[in-house]
Amino acid sequence: MAVCVAKERKILVAVDEGQESMYALSWCLNNILVSHNSKDTLILLYAKPPRPVYTGIDGTGYMFSPDIMATMDRYTNELAESVMEKAKRLCKEVKVETRVECGDPRDVICQVAEKLGVDMVVLGSHGYGLIKRAFLGSVSNHCAQKANCPVLIVKRPKSIAHDK
Amino acid sequence: MAVCVAKERKILVAVDEGQESMYALSWCLNNILVSHNSKDTLILLYAKPPRPVYTGIDGTGYMFSPDIMATMDRYTNELAESVMEKAKRLCKEVKVETRVECGDPRDVICQVAEKLGVDMVVLGSHGYGLIKRAFLGSVSNHCAQKANCPVLIVKRPKSIAHDK
Numbered sequence: 595m596a597v598c599v600a601k602e603r604k605i606l607v608a609v610d611e612g613q614e615s616m617y618a619l620s621w622c623l624n625n626i627l628v629s630h631n632s633k634d635t636l637i638l639l640y641a642k643p644p645r646p647v648y649t650g651i652d653g654t655g656y657m658f659s660p661d662i663m664a665t666m667d668r669y670t671n672e673l674a675e676s677v678m679e680k681a682k683r684l685c686k687e688v689k690v691e692t693r694v695e696c697g698d699p700r701d702v703i704c705q706v707a708e709k710l711g712v713d714m715v716v717l718g719s720h721g722y723g724l725i726k727r728a729f730l731g732s733v734s735n736h737c738a739q740k741a742n743c744p745v746l747i748v749k750r751p752k753s754i755a756h757d758k
Numbered sequence: 759m760a761v762c763v764a765k766e767r768k769i770l771v772a773v774d775e776g777q778e779s780m781y782a783l784s785w786c787l788n789n790i791l792v793s794h795n796s797k798d799t800l801i802l803l804y805a806k807p808p809r810p811v812y813t814g815i816d817g818t819g820y821m822f823s824p825d826i827m828a829t830m831d832r833y834t835n836e837l838a839e840s841v842m843e844k845a846k847r848l849c850k851e852v853k854v855e856t857r858v859e860c861g862d863p864r865d866v867i868c869q870v871a872e873k874l875g876v877d878m879v880v881l882g883s884h885g886y887g888l889i890k891r892a893f894l895g896s897v898s899n900h901c902a903q904k905a906n907c908p909v910l911i912v913k914r915p916k917s918i919a920h921d922k
Contacts (some may be wrong), residue, residue, distance in 0.1 A: 744912040747902045
């Protein structure tokens with residue numbers, strides 16, 4: 595067991611603009627990381643929604659003008675930046691790395707977890723990203739099934755959830 | 759954060775006869791509990807399958823003879839005992855409580871977690887109990903959605919999973 599404590603772990607926390615992911619991050623910092631005397635590296639991951647593209651599902655498709663695309667890109671980039679800043683402010687006395695990836699958060703989280711060989715994935719039970727409504731709840735289910743490492747799903751207590 | 763470290767947490771670990779739940783327990787001991795200098799209480803929970811009863815689904819039903827029922831009860835009790843003994847052997851220098859409840863593991867885990875007000879539920883990604891085949895994978899999904907506390911789902915690494 596001592597070996598495990600001495601080991602420098604990589605812990606991936608998926609963050610988005612929702613309060614629940616920030617609560618998950620805080621819970622992880624208070625319950626998982628602090629106890630290891632900051633030996634761990636915390637990897638903050640934000641998944642940007644993929645750009646709209648032609649869909650092959652039914653042959654129909656759509657395109658946005660370059661202006662609108664540029665505006666959307668700028669907005670999502672600013673959003674990612676503000677989320678990361680907010681998350682980093684919570685991380686005191688912890689080694690932190692940040693990553694912003696583009697794609698379906700379900701895939702992005704599992705892919706980054708595998709690529710970096712993290713020891714644990716931490717995420718809220720809902721979300722993630724601008725397309726969270728479309729994937730409500732399914733991100734945590736998907737990651738719990740597909741990620742090749744332990745997955746910690748943190749739900750906001752009802753007592754504070756309603757101010758979300 | 760110091761407050762959280764000082765806090766004595768209750769951590770519920772669902773165990774069954776499968777190797778995956780024992781791996782989940784070991785992972786929890788090595789990564790979550792040991793770091794808190796045994797301030798936490800580990801609650802080992804085993805869900806016994808419910809007794810066969812008349813089913814109201816389609817009006818059909820069945821009963822087993824008292825002899826068979828007694829044999830089944832004895833078998834499940836012995837199984838629960840052996841699982842708990844195996845689990846307790848893994849728990850060194852940790853305050854441990856054991857609970858054996860009867861019912862669908864999905865409900866039992868969430869009910870006990872709420873009743874005891876645990877800080878976290880830990881379980882393998884598959885199982886639990888004799889009826890695990892019928893609920894493969896669904897226990898962890900169900901608990902992640904329904905439990906009113908953080909849920910840690912520990913998957914056995916592929917490298918050792920095939921000897922299960």
